[in-house]
Amino acid sequence: MKKILLTTTLLATALFANPYESTPEEIAAVKATGQKTAAALLKSLGGNLQKHLKSGGPMEAFGFCSDHAYTLTEVIDQSMGSDVSVKRISLQYRNPANAPQGSEKAILESLQTLQANGVVLPEDVVEVVGDGVYKYYKPLLINKAACLKCHGDIDKLPELAKAIRERYPEDKATGYRMNDLRGAVVVTVKH
Ligand code: HEC
Structure with missing residues (x-):
């Protein structure tokens, strides 16, 4: 009995407690780096996407x-x-x-569960991965109607749907609706 209890306790500790110490200052620094990096990526991708949608429509933007x-x-x-x-x-x-x-899947699933339970997702979350190693997650929502052209009901634009299926035969990224959790930007930071 004692043995079972001990095993359970150890397992629970391994699963739920984080063995790594991290100070609030460290977390704040990780967040700052994560925010800056994610913003740079999203600015670049979003800017290019918008530019191509405007100049050549969804087919050109898909090519980009x-x-x-x-x-x-x-x-x-x-x-x-x-x-x-x-x-x-x-x-x-x-x-x-x-x-x-690895753990990224469980984190995305947790975010999805929170959202399904009516929680407005936070701007970001930080995972302590190891000693001085962190992962910063910025949840990405379907936040613009334009996203739906390529990630919603793609059959509304048959030429685009054909191009998507040809290029990505195993595609899982369709059928989304406005405000759905699409994924995340992950910034790994060694501090
Ligand atoms: C013109 C088509 C198009 C539009 C519009 C579009 N995407 Fe995508 N998206 C793609 C393609 C193609 C990929 C796969 C290529 C890649 O990024 O590696 C992709 C990949 C992604 C990924 C990476 C994960 C994955 O599935 O591979 C995310 C996250 C994403 N899109 C979010 C968005 C969001 C949010 C919007 C709206 C702001 C958006 N997309 C608009 C075509 C599009």
């Missing part, structure tokens, strides 16, 4: 996203130095390179 969104993210990632990295993740990813890794 499929050819450049991932590489642009990598360029920004590399420009941040070796202690900071940035990427996008989604439970329903279009690009398999954006599939969540």
Whole structure:
């Protein structure tokens, strides 16, 4: 009995308590880095998306996203130095390179559960991954009607739907509605 209790306690500790000490100052610094990095990425991706939607419509914008969104993210990632990295993740990813890794999946699922229970999601959350290693998450919502062209009911634009299915035969990133949680920007920070 004692043994079972001990095992349960150890398991609970491993699951629920974070063994790493981190000060409020450290968390604040991680948040500041995360916010700055996520903003730089979203400004670049969002700006380009808007520009291409305006100049060439959804087909041209789709070409931009499929050819450049991932590489642009990598360029920004590399420009941040070796202690900071940035990427996008989604439970329903279009690009398999954006599939969540390890604990990222559970965090996205938690955010989704919170939202399903009527919680207005926070601007960001910080995960303590290891000693001095953090992951900053900025939840990404479907916050513009334009997102729905490529992530909503894509069959409204048959030419675009065809291009999406050809390029991403395993696509999971459709069927969203306004304000749905689309994914997150993840900034890993070594502090
Ligand atoms: C013109 C089509 C198009 C529009 C509009 C669009 N996206 Fe995407 N989106 C894509 C494509 C293509 C990808 C996959 C390429 C990549 O980013 O690696 C993608 C990928 C993503 C990803 C990365 C996860 C994944 O599924 O691979 C997120 C997050 C995302 N989009 C959010 C949004 C949001 C939020 C909006 C509205 C502000 C939006 N998208 C508008 C085409 C579009």
